[in-house]
Amino acid sequence: MADTKREIERKYEATTDTTVPDLARVPGVARVLDAGTADLDAVYYDTPGLRLAAHSVTLRRRTGGADAGWHLKLPVSPGVRDEIAAPLGDDVPDDLAALVRARTRGDTLAPVVRLRSSRDVRHLVDDDGTLLAELSTDTVHAQRLTDGGATATWTEIEVELADGGDPALLDAVDKRLRKAGIRPAAxxxxxxxxxxxxxxxxxxxxxxxxxxTAGDHVLAYLRAQTDKLLAHDAGLRRGEPDALHDLRVTARRLRSALRGQRKVLDRAATDRVTRELRWLGRELGADRDREVLDARLRAALDTVPRTLQLGPVRGRLKRWSTAHSAGARGHLLEVLDSDRYLALLDRLDALLTDPPLRPAAAKSPKKVLAKAVRKDHARVAARIERALSLDPGPDRDAALHEARKAAKRARYGAELAAPALGRPARRLAGEMKALQRLLGDHQDSVVARRALRELAVQANGAGESSFTWGLLYAREEAEAAARERELPDVWARARGRGLPG
Structure with a gap:
């Protein structure tokens, strides 16, 4: 993957007559050094419908200055972007095109704007000469490369924090600039x-x-989750540690919202999207579940004294993990590049552009969303009570797993409703999260025991001792039993958080 850096900056309006105040008076800044001028020439690429710009994503090919090359900037938060750089070349680099595929959906990336800038650069440094931030005054000449080729010219000031710098410095610089009458860029x-x-x-x-209305709340939630889905797509392609988990959870939240808000959204229009989100969750889930299981087994083995690790247990576990994870990343990328996945994203966009609202969507969110939350809570209650009525064993394990899925759905539903319902919904979401975590630990133990039995069988077949695997199996049984003993108390707290009415 191309080089990545976190860009933290502030932009300000200016004119050719704007005078930058003495920033050496900013706390922490010892000197302001003249770093010369640079002439920059950047061509920005986008789809015909400006899909990238609509999501505050920029892709450019720039010459001039110290960082000539291709730059893709992905938004993180206001004033913060991740910049991914690639070497200068004539065509959009494949790595960068892949990172925006979820946004471009196969549309051609072509030049849309050319910006030529004359940049006056100053370095803000501390007593040791360490760079704290870079301030640049840019005179920009813009030319539209489509729609008739209109032009524009302006001047702006940009302050970018140095790598590893303290963001509080930008606040101090901002205060100084504002005092001098310089205002943030629009x-x-x-x-x-x-x-x-x-x-x-x-x-x-x-x-x-x-x-x-209730419809406004549901659509705002769906929009936020769809935006997160696109962001986590890029994160997974970049190999970020938690991106797979985050992408999977976001798909679940979307699916839960569509299933739980059928009084607001017509299921005749949303059921296809729900099914496709289930497909995506399954495709992502297998690899994520292997990640979790592998980490659990390795952590468990680390707690076993060396004297009780009989046979080549670490080698056996490594070979088992490798066999089960072979081709995992390649499969994930195939899913993200598939026509089916891109079609799902198109359907989500279509749903949000022209939402299939039902009459209840126009009603008060407090009434409509509270009813949905209570329904989710009742589903959890029914599944918990059924599970607790069963004897310990496979049937109870399966019932507890179903209760876990219901608790997850209730949690997401309460989070969706929280902006309208306030503290009661937030507290219910918290209790459902605790219940979900307990039931998740129980299910992880069930899955771990299956894997440990498989490892024991393999070890025995190879003439190795299966003692260590049996020891870990017994520990997992004890862990599951402990979670089952805790369940009534955790459920009692969650049951008491149900919304009134």
Whole structure:
């Protein structure tokens, strides 16, 4: 994968007459050094419908300056982006194109804007000469490469934190600049401003916060989760440690919302999306479950005294793990590049663009969402009570697993409703999370015992001692029994958090 850095910066409005105040008076800054000027020439790429710009993603090919090359910038939070760089070349690098495939959906990436900038650079350094931040004053000439080739010119100031710097420095610089009458830029990026001033801008950002009706709340939640799905897609492709887990959980949240809000959204239109989210969850789940199981077995083996590790147990576990994880990453990327996955993303967009709202969507969110939360809670109660009525064994294990899935759905439903219902929903979500965690530990033990039995059989067949695997199996049985003993008390607390009415 290409090189990545975290970019933390602030942008400000300026004119050719703007005077930057003395920033050596900012706490922590000892000197401001003139770092010269640079002429930059950047061509920004996007789809015909500006899909990247609509998600605040920028892809450019830039010459001039110290970092000539291809740059892809992915938003993290306001003023914070991850910049992925690739060597200069004529065509969009395959690595960068893959990172935005969930957003481009197969549309062609082509030049849309050219920005030529004259950059005056100053370095803010401490007493030791260590770079704290870079301040640049850019005179920008923008040319639209589509829609008639309109142009625009402006000046702006940009302050970028040095790698590993303290973000509090940007606050101190901001205070100094504002005191001098310099105000934050209205546009989040040069590209956004260029598009707005030279022709048709990208589609307006979708509402981030719920407002008004039950339908507004549900759609705001679905939009937020869809945006997270796209972000985690890029994270998984980049190999981020928790991206697979996060992507899987986001797919579950979307599916749970569509299933749980059938009074708000017409299931005739959403059931296909729900089925496809289930498919995605299964495809992602196998590899994630192997990750969790492998970590659990390794951690368990680490607790066994060396004198009780009979036979080549670590080698056996390593070979078993390798066999079960072979080709896992390749499979994940195949899923993310598949037509089926991209079609699912298109369906989510279509659902949000033209939502299939039912009459209840126009009603008060407190009434509609509370009813859905109570229904989810009742489902958990029924499954817990059934599980507790069974004797310990495979049937109870299966029933507890079903209760876990119901608790997860109830948790997500309560989180969706929390902006409208407030503290009662947040507290219920917290109790459902605790219940889900306990039942998850129990299910992990069930799965671990299956794996330990398989390892024991393999070891025995190879003429190795199976003692250690049996020891770990017995420990997992004890862990599962302990979780079952804890369940009535945890459920009593969760049951008491049900919404009134």
């Amino acid at each position: 546009s989040p990026s040069k590209l956004a401003r260029a598009l707005a001033e030279t022709g048709t801008p990208p589609p307006a950002p979708r509402p981030a916060e719920p407002d008004g």
